[in-house]
Amino acid sequence: MVDAEPERYVTPTAARPYWAKHAYEILVETAGRYNAVITYSEFGEQIQRRSGLWTKATAGSWIGTLLVDLAKVSHVRGEPALSSLVVHKQDGQVGTGYNEVLRVAGTRPIDDPVAREMHAATTRLECYRHWGADVPADATPSFSPRFRESRSRRVREPRSRRESTPHRRAPSRASTERHGPVCPTCFLEMPLSGPCPNCTD
DSSP: OOOOOOOOOOOHHHHHHHHHHHHHHHHHHHHTSTTOOEEHHHHHHHHHHHHTOOOSSOGGGTHHHHHHHHHHHHHHHTOOOGGGGEEOTTTOOOOTTHHHHHHHTTOOOOOSHHHHHHHHHHHHHHHHHHTTOOOOTTOOOOOOHHHHHHHHHHHHHHHHHHHHOTTOOOOOTGGGSOOOOBOTTTOOBOOSSSOOTTTOO
16 A cells, blocks of 8 residues: 655646646536536646646636636537536636637637626537537526526515615606516516517527
8 A cells, every 4th residue: 555645736837738638527527417517616626636736826827727728629629618617606607717718719709798608508508419418309508507596686686675675765667667577598588578589599
């Protein structure tokens, strides 16, 4: 039995070529499970654990670069961008870093957060199909559970604040206008009649 090595750390630059292989494998495994995503923190921990190469540098200082490397690999191989599977723990978004994935693919960055997340959701669905997840035939792109939760909370907040405000004045004409239902997929307000224009081809 070999004793464990003393605790040692490497720099992200030295570990990067070795991390890349494990990062790719982790994301392929994630893509094999329909609707699965992985957080940046979990991703960083798994990469270091599998490779046996640990660093004192924060994950945020090196994961972005590693994801761009993977995006280049995916682009060359003609595969969907696995980077779309990595989301922030707090809000379930790929975030602005996803724009680097778009640049690698020759696509213009997307400034609107919802549009960017929808692009990532579409790419994730391509990943699930490409790597053999059990994807329903009628599956459509969907946001990560945490992002849907945060969107739903933002939709509900204005109404709850109005209901909790005492002695409010008579509602104005604008506040009494009818509103359409909220789309269960993208949580945007839909027209009073007809499907959600954001989710309909």
